[in-house]
Amino acid sequence: MGPPPLVIRNLSSTPLELKVIERFETPHIDEPKGFANITRNVTHFVVSNTTGNVPPEGPSFAPLTINAQSYGQQDVNIRVDPFTTNRTDINTAERSEKDVLRLTFEYDGQRYRVDTRTTRQSQELIPLCPDPRKQYTAIWIDKDSYLAIYSSANMNCWMKEMADATPLSGLSIPGTHNSPTHHKALPSVRCQAVSPKEQLRNGVRFFDIRVQPQNPGDANSDALALVHGVFPISLTGTKPFRKLVDDIHEFLRENPSETLIMSLKREGPGEHTDEQLSTIVKQHYANDNNLWFTEPRVPSLGEARGKIVLMRRFALAEPLTHEWEGRGWCLDAQNWAYNTPCDNHGSVCVQDFCEVLETENIDKKIGFCCEHFERAGAQVCPVPGITTDAINPVPPGPLYLNFLSASNFWKVGCWPERIAAKLNPAVTEFLCMKHETAEGDNKGDGGVGIVVTDWVGKDGDWDLIRCIVGMNSRLELREKQ
Structure with missing residues (x-):
């Protein structure tokens, strides 16, 4: 046959x-x-x-x-x-x-x-x-x-084609999990093939970052180390958060049409706390509203261009709960359910089924990813004057976060690179062939939300990232019409 x-x-x-x-x-x-x-x-x-x-x-x-x-x-x-x-x-x-x-x-x-x-x-x-x-x-x-x-899109500045009024929750955004873990490291720690700079140039607009305060007893210290769980991200020495932030701001200066959503979480051994982390980030990093968006709501693309949009996966020190007229500080993504196929929490709706303990569970993980794509695709983005009232617009919905990452430290076949080698092509195939294929007038925008990936860019393979960006076409057409 x-x-x-x-x-x-x-x-x-x-x-x-x-x-x-x-x-x-x-x-x-x-x-x-x-x-x-x-x-x-x-x-x-x-x-x-x-x-x-x-x-x-x-x-x-x-x-x-x-x-x-x-x-x-x-x-x-x-x-x-x-x-x-x-x-x-x-x-x-x-x-x-x-x-x-x-x-x-x-x-x-x-x-x-x-x-x-x-x-x-x-x-x-x-x-x-x-x-x-x-x-x-x-x-x-x-x-x-x-x-x-x-x-096709210019991956260096693909957000340029979208309207300023578009809320970030309406976009299909490629992201990376443990974004800076491209260094030589334990195979269960390394999640990425290329550097954050290279990821940005190829269209990635969401970074998942884990940090550890280096001097938790010193309120004046800005030292944050990049980590993955209890491990440093490199076998060749500590990699600082400051350098990563500088690289992101440099990219945004060169590409002012773009934004980057940064999810920040505290990990690593030691006596530090979430509250200490929040104070360090507020005092030493996210203290310039021209460079950071820290209001606790989903911004429009116009509000976010040229800035890092901070999503917190940490608790706030008490003074920060009074920021923004008592509404708190940053997009709230703290404490979604662990190992969840779907959880609405704070500013996000998350798929983060991560315990792929056996290789047989990879298919189960792929299924959860695809189900979350369909949830995101059914949404109609509330763009003022286009899909919602320009004077009294419907507020944006949550950010749909879809983690393609998973691992099992103790099983070689379930290390991040091995899982990505199976999952990334399967997801690309699903998006090309099956995502949003239902006919009828009740279609959503066909987006996929924020897709958080491992090992993209390996050997120059950016297929999945390009495909995710391509899923903005239906919304882009609606906006231009």
């Missing part, structure tokens, strides 16, 4: 028409002896340059060159409207199940091309015209002959 017919899902805000299908035999790469051929459920693409001559990255298949000779060409006219799926009757394998299709799409008189089954990462469609008005990104899911296309 061969592969199923071609399916195209348009997750962009513009209609697309498939115009030309060309068929090629798969170009192979000779693999070196002993190469470990790692297969994945989601077969990705590599971004091509305009010449089509791309250095091979995948272990099995080479990309097509621009001068590759097709063995068949078919002119078609298949329309795929925004946020719809077209299940065609097009056979994807005439000579072989591994044949490559070169698909040419058209929007507003301009054409764009994409090849299937080449290498391993998402691919921007190649414009076949000068001065293209749009950019698109595609992900190919091989086992289902499924092509998902979404609008």
Whole structure:
């Protein structure tokens, strides 16, 4: 039994028409002896340059060159409207199940091309015209002959496209769990492949940070060490919170359209308390309203641009409970239920099922993640003057936090990197194929909330992050209309 017919899902805000299908035999790469051929459920693409001559990255298949000779060409006219799926009757394998299709799409008189089954990462469609008005990104899911296309974004400043009035709770925001843990460390401690700076440049806008006061008896000390549980985040010495904050502010100065939500929690051994931490952060860090947003409510994007929005997972010292006319200080995310598949608490609605004690539980974790995506996707973002009254707007709902992270210190197969290797592709596939697929007039914005990830950016793989940002398209279209 061969592969199923071609399916195209348009997750962009513009209609697309498939115009030309060309068929090629798969170009192979000779693999070196002993190469470990790692297969994945989601077969990705590599971004091509305009010449089509791309250095091979995948272990099995080479990309097509621009001068590759097709063995068949078919002119078609298949329309795929925004946020719809077209299940065609097009056979994807005439000579072989591994044949490559070169698909040419058209929007507003301009054409764009994409090849299937080449290498391993998402691919921007190649414009076949000068001065293209749009950019698109595609992900190919091989086992289902499924092509998902979404609008490309400048990952360095993707928030620029969204309206100032948009509450942060309405956005689909990529995040990272234990964000600065990219250093050499115990494998159960390290959660990230690349630095926070690199994460910011590639679209991440939520950081999960854990700190330990270094001099809890000294009220004048600003020393906070970055930790993960009881462990330091690096085997080569203490890494300070101050350096991380400086790096974030530098990025925001260079990209004033952006914001970063920072979740801050106290961990590590010692005599320190939450109250001490809150005092240190208030006195030495989050004391400039031009650089930090600390009001205890979900801000609009316009209010948050250029700032760190502080989300506290710690209790407040008594004086801070009187901040902001007695409403307290910072977004409240203190004490949500442990190991929860879903908990509404303070300013957040959280999925944080983290005790994946056996590898068999990874599927259970994936299920909880996907259920939370659907909760977030059903929401309609209250944008004043667009989806709610401009004079008396509906207040924003909670921030939907979806932690993809989980681990078991004692089991190698359940360390963060091992779990992410299974979970990230599965989640990407779900978002491309199944998220918000119900038809009807009662759809939400199709967002996914804040998605908190492990090990993104490894070997240049930002597919999941790009896909999350792409989920803002329906809201962006609503705002621009």
